[in-house]
Structure formats: structure tokens, C-alpha cells
Amino acid sequence: MSNRRYCFNGIDWIFFVLDGLSRKATGCGTQSQVILRLTGPLGTAQVKERLALFSRLFPVISGRYAKSWGWIPSWSYSGKVIREIPFEDVDCASDQEAMEYLYASVNKPFTHSVEHLRFIHVRTGARAYVSLVFDHCLLDAHGAQYFLWLFHQYYSGLFDPSAQYEPETELLWAGWGAQFAAGKRVACRLSEMMAAGPVKKLSIPKDLSGKKFQFRTEVFSSSQSVRIRENAYSLAGYLMVSPYLLAGSMSVFDEVFARPGKYNEDYVIQVNGDTRSRKFSLRELFFNHHSFFFLRFPGGEPFFTKTFIRKVRRSIYDAMAEGFMRDIAQAARLLRVLPKFKTDQALQSAAQNTFIFSFVNRDIQLNEFCGAKIDGVIHTPRLAVSHGVGVFFSQSDDRFAVTLVFMEGVVSDVEADIFIEKLKNVLLGGI
Amino acid sequence: MTRHEIEQKILFEASRILGGSKIGLDDPFHKMGMDSLALIELMLFVETEFDLKLFDSDLDKEDLETVRILAGTIYERLK
Numbered sequence: 001m002s003n004r005r006y007c008f009n010g011i012d013w014i015f016f017v018l019d020g021l022s023r024k025a026t027g028c029g030t031q032s033q034v035i036l037r038l039t040g041p042l043g044t045a046q047v048k049e050r051l052a053l054f055s056r057l058f059p060v061i062s063g064r065y066a067k068s069w070g071w072i073p074s075w076s077y078s079g080k081v082i083r084e085i086p087f088e089d090v091d092c093a094s095d096q097e098a099m100e101y102l103y104a105s106v107n108k109p110f111t112h113s114v115e116h117l118r119f120i121h122v123r124t125g126a127r128a129y130v131s132l133v134f135d136h137c138l139l140d141a142h143g144a145q146y147f148l149w150l151f152h153q154y155y156s157g158l159f160d161p162s163a164q165y166e167p168e169t170e171l172l173w174a175g176w177g178a179q180f181a182a183g184k185r186v187a188c189r190l191s192e193m194m195a196a197g198p199v200k201k202l203s204i205p206k207d208l209s210g211k212k213f214q215f216r217t218e219v220f221s222s223s224q225s226v227r228i229r230e231n232a233y234s235l236a237g238y239l240m241v242s243p244y245l246l247a248g249s250m251s252v253f254d255e256v257f258a259r260p261g262k263y264n265e266d267y268v269i270q271v272n273g274d275t276r277s278r279k280f281s282l283r284e285l286f287f288n289h290h291s292f293f294f295l296r297f298p299g300g301e302p303f304f305t306k307t308f309i310r311k312v313r314r315s316i317y318d319a320m321a322e323g324f325m326r327d328i329a330q331a332a333r334l335l336r337v338l339p340k341f342k343t344d345q346a347l348q349s350a351a352q353n354t355f356i357f358s359f360v361n362r363d364i365q366l367n368e369f370c371g372a373k374i375d376g377v378i379h380t381p382r383l384a385v386s387h388g389v390g391v392f393f394s395q396s397d398d399r400f401a402v403t404l405v406f407m408e409g410v411v412s413d414v415e416a417d418i419f420i421e422k423l424k425n426v427l428l429g430g431i
Numbered sequence: 432m433t434r435h436e437i438e439q440k441i442l443f444e445a446s447r448i449l450g451g452s453k454i455g456l457d458d459p460f461h462k463m464g465m466d467s468l469a470l471i472e473l474m475l476f477v478e479t480e481f482d483l484k485l486f487d488s489d490l491d492k493e494d495l496e497t498v499r500i501l502a503g504t505i506y507e508r509l510k
Contacts, residue, residue, distance in 0.1 A: 242467040
């Protein structure tokens with residue numbers, strides 16, 4: 001069967017390079033994981049059998065990096081799946097033990113060069129968890145949720161086998177002028193942002209060999225989620241949940257992690273956002289369809305005030321109005337033609353931020369999975385190694401969840417626990 | 432511009448932002464999968480199309496929640 005290829009877009013290429021840097025530093029790449037918390041266990045044998053059949057529909061999952069025509073970074077795959085998705089079925093004594101197992105699983109490298117997904121089912125008595133560990137070069141967070149949703153559709157007999165799921169390659173080797181113009185705007189904006197004074201950031205250990213990422217998660221109940229949404233609407237405005245969550249995160253970060261004497265340093269925050277069309281498209285299932293932008297705020301301010309929340313909202317608006325996120329996605333395509341060591345340098349210098357903020361909330365509503373009810377969706381990504389911490393929010397079936405991600409040694413266990421507890425209080429309490 | 436014309440423009444743009452989803456004049460945006468970034472996109476369209484500064488004004492859910500309500504808010508501002 002003939003080989004197929006997908007040419008990386010700029011963000012795919014960034015993830016591929018970050019993956020290499022992460023492997024070199026820690027022994028494990030930029031993997032991520034989406035966890036579904038279920039009210040009861042799955043029928044393991046049936047799910048395992050169906051998953052094997054389902055995965056055969058997507059030969060792209062057993063692809064690997066290649067250079068097309070000698071120089072274009074691509075994903076190459078054959079017409080059939082050559083390695084099935086590993087399926088782990090585990091029993092744990094408690095929810096805490098289950099989460100510890102899943103936190104460890106995302107730090108475990110894939111065992112083969114064409115293995116990019118791992119499926120885990122954990123039973124804890126009354127409750128169960130399902131997780132998809134994924135290679136961020138193949139899927140992004142939304143894509144991973146879509147993949148699980150599609151599998152649920154397949155399991156339930158609702159999957160349309162005639163649908164087009166072959167990824168649309170984003171060659172785009174034309175439009176150099178527009179890419180350079182976007183690159184120039186991004187470079188100007190970033191250098192302006194970085195020249196404005198020192199940036200508050202957490203120190204990363206020099207020797208990262210074998211270091212793992214750690215996580216703290218909180219799934220909010222339905223009534224707590226309603227309260228958070230009402231607080232956000234009243235303080236930030238209708239639908240303005242992101243500015244509210246970001247201001248809350250900054251406030252708690254400042255209180256828990258900011259060290260004395262560093263109050264004159266500003267915050268630079270990387271905000272991730274999705275760039276794919278909001279209507280679910282199978283052709284946008286695989287690879288990376290998000291981008292990001294940066295926001296800078298002076299340090300030492302009271303961050304959880306209506307004034308500051310409105311300032312965050314305005315900053316997001318300005319970044320959108322100026323096309324910051326779109327420009328970064330477009331400019332990233334230029335990185336594909338740089339020598340790899342140059343891309344490494346560019347990405348390491350661009351990653352000088354305080355923390356990463358993300359909110360996965362697009363319209364895929366996962367509330368049931370293969371016969372079990374979902375009562376929480378949690379994301380536990382490994383970050384790029386140069387980042388200190390990440391605050392990742394997700395929303396599914398109107399329930400919010402949050403994950404604090406950090407590399408071991410960057411913050412202490414006690415600080416991480418305090419962060420989550422305070423964040424919960426701040427978001428639920430409002431002002 | 433009539434109220435109906437404003438509604439049609441907003442309806443078209445909101446549907447485009449939501450990936451071509453069919454939406455009705457009275458469907459609340461939050462139930463149609465619109466989030467903060469999507470609403471900002473819609474506000475940017477409104478500001479360009481109608482030459483209005485809406486984002487910074489103190490508008491609440493009651494002024495923005497559906498295509499019909501938003502079009503009414505714009506209509507009043509344009510008068």
C-alpha cells in the first residue's frame with residue numbers, strides 16, 4: 001500500500017521541535033493526556049475489541065516524522081495501522097491511587113517510534129477512569145477529546161464510516177510575503193514585550209534528566225461550575241469566562257509562588273487558543289489546530305479586582321483585534337525552513353513567560369462514554385521543558401476542571417496543594 | 432439600516448464564527464457553543480461593520496445574549 005503524507009503546519013513543527021528538546025532533556029516527549037472520570041466501569045473486553053477495530057480506520061495514528069521531497073517536515077504513514085493502540089486495564093484501591101497512576105502514565109514514553117496513543121482504563125470500585133495518552137505531534141487537546149467522542153460514537157453504532165477523516169495537508173509553501181509580514185509583526189510585538197523590563201518566572205532546574213511533570217487537579221461540581229460562570233459573567237461580562245479564570249489564576253500564582261523582592265517584575269503569560277473552525281471537522285481531528293498569544297501585566301497589582309479582570313478582558317480583545325494568535329500560527333510556518341538548531345534557539349528564547357494558561361472548552365460535549373456517565377474531563381499535559389508551570393482549565397457538559405502542571409522541583413508539593421485550594425476559593429468566592 | 436438588516440448581518444456572522452452552525456434569532460449564544468474568544472470575534476465584526484464601540488461599553492448579558500437582542504442594542508446605538 002502506498003505511503004501517505006501530511007505536511008506539518010507551523011504549530012505542528014513547533015511541537016515536533018519541542019518534543020525533541022523534551023526527549024533530550026528528560027527522556028520523554030511532549031505527551032499529553034485527557035482523562036474522563038466515569039461514574040462506573042466499562043465493559044473491558046468489548047471496549048478493547050471495538051477500540052482495536054476503530055483504530056484501524058485511522059492509519060495516520062501509526063505514522064512517523066519524515067522529510068518530504070528532502071526538506072519539508074511531514075508525517076508519513078502507510079495505508080494501514082501497523083501498531084494497535086496499547087490498552088491497559090488497571091485496578092486501584094482509591095481515586096487518589098488511580099490519579100497517581102494516570103499522572104505517572106503521561107510521563108511514561110511511548111515504546112515504539114510509530115506508537116503515539118495509549119488507552120488506559122482504571123477501576124476504583126464505584127468509580128472508573130478512562131485516559132487517552134497522546135503524542136502532541138499527532139493530536140492536540142481538542143483533537144484528543146474528539147477522538148474519544150468519535151470512539152464513543154463508533155461504540156454506540158453512530159459513527160459514519162463514509163466520513164472523510166484523512167487530514168488535510170497544510171502545504172502552504174506559497175504566500176511567503178504574508179508569512180514574512182506576520183513574522184515581522186510577531187517579532188516586533190515580542191521584542192517590545194520582552195524589552196519592557198524583567199519578567200517574573202519560576203526557575204527551572206539545570207539538570208532535567210529523568211524529571212517528571214507533576215499535577216494537581218480539581219473537578220468542580222455542577223453547582224460550583226454554575227457559580228463560577230455567574231461570577232465570570234457578572235465581573236468580566238457575558239461569556240467572558242476566560243478573563244475571569246486567568247485573573248483568578250494570576251492572583252493565586254502571585255500569592256503562592258511569587259518570591260519576596262520580585263514584585264517589580266511583570267507577568268508574561270502564554271494564552272493558548274483554538275484556531276480550528278468551531279464546527280467539528282474530522283479532517284481537523286489530527287495534528288495541531290491551535291495557536292497562542294502572549295499578554296503582559298505589571299507585577300505587584302491586586303489581580304482579583306473587577307478593574308483587573310476588565311483589563312485582562314481588554315488585553316485579550318486587543319490581542320485578537322491585532323491578529324496576534326493568527327500571526328503566530330502563520331509566522332510559525334517560516335520556522336519550518338530554519339535549520340533545526342535555530343528553531344531550538346528561537347523557541348527557547350520565546351518561552352520566557354511566567355506561566356501558560358489554557359482553557360479547552362469547545363463545543364464537543366462529552367457526557368457519556370461507552371455506557372458510563374462522565375462526571376469530569378481532566379487534561380494533564382507535559383509542558384515544554386523551558387516552562388515553569390501551566391494552568392489548564394477544561395469544560396465538559398458545563399462542568400469546569402483545572403489542572404496545575406509543574407516539573408518536579410520547580411514548586412513544592414505543599415505550594416501546589418495550596419495553589420489549587422486557593423484557586424478554588426477565589427473562583428467560587430468571586431469579589 | 433433597518434433592524435431586520437442588522438439582524439441578518441449578525442446572524443450571518445455569528446453562524447460563520449460558529450463554523451456554519453444554524454442558529455436562530457432567539458438562540459442564546461452560550462447555548463450555541465460561543466465562548467469568550469468567539470464573542471470577541473463577533474464584537475470585532477460589529478465594531479467594524481457598524482462603526483460602533485461596543486466592547487468597552489458596559490453591556491450585560493441582557494444586551495448581548497441573542498442575535499435579536501444584540502441587533503436591537505446596535506439599532507438603538509445607531510439611532
